[in-house]
Amino acid sequence: xxxxxxxxxxxxxxxxxxxxxxxxxxxxxxxxxxxxxxxxxxxxxxxxxxxxxxxxxxxxxxxxxxxxxxxxxxxxxxxxxxxxxxxxxxxxxxxxxxxxxxxxxxxxxxxxxxxxxxxxxxxxxxxxxxxxxxxxxxxxxxxxxxxxxxxxxx
Numbered sequence: 001x002x003x004x005x006x007x008x009x010x011x012x013x014x015x016x017x018x019x020x021x022x023x024x025x026x027x028x029x030x031x032x033x034x035x036x037x038x039x040x041x042x043x044x045x046x047x048x049x050x051x052x053x054x055x056x057x058x059x060x061x062x063x064x065x066x067x068x069x070x071x072x073x074x075x076x077x078x079x080x081x082x083x084x085x086x087x088x089x090x091x092x093x094x095x096x097x098x099x100x101x102x103x104x105x106x107x108x109x110x111x112x113x114x115x116x117x118x119x120x121x122x123x124x125x126x127x128x129x130x131x132x133x134x135x136x137x138x139x140x141x142x143x144x145x146x147x148x149x150x151x152x153x154x
Contacts, residue, residue, distance in 0.1 A: 015108070015117070016104075016108060020105060022104075023102070023103075024098065031137070046141055047141060050076070050141070055083065057080040096140075100137045104128055107120075107127040108124045
């Protein structure tokens with residue numbers, strides 16, 4: 001047993017597996033709670049605008065020249081492709097929740113590079129239980145999904 005400990009003590013995946021499981025559990029538990037609550041998922045005016053814009057991109061494929069159209073071009077294209085594939089915004093919210101849950105890997109890796117393993121574990125636990133991130137994964141907004149994807153690509 002001691003030999004196994006010495007063999008695995010410098011491996012980060014031993015710590016990442018429970019941290020990823022924790023983060024996914026928190027995000028997906030809230031997702032399925034909202035899905036089964038009968039109230040549905042939160043809806044914002046911005047979410048409706050993004051969905052309407054993505055649906056109009058699917059039918060017309062006209063990209064506007066307004067500043068919001070240009071600034072959110074990447075997110076609008078990503079949302080359009082996801083709507084083409086899945087047809088349902090709830091599936092996109094599920095993907096968004098999984099992506100936010102997996103972002104704990106990024107939090108761990110950055111904290112590990114900048115500080116040490118103990119700090120990385122503490123930062124990952126704080127991220128895993130962060131209510132703001134869990135809440136915003138249930139909205140279709142640029143901050144809640146596209147930013148997580150960009151950070152995961154780092």
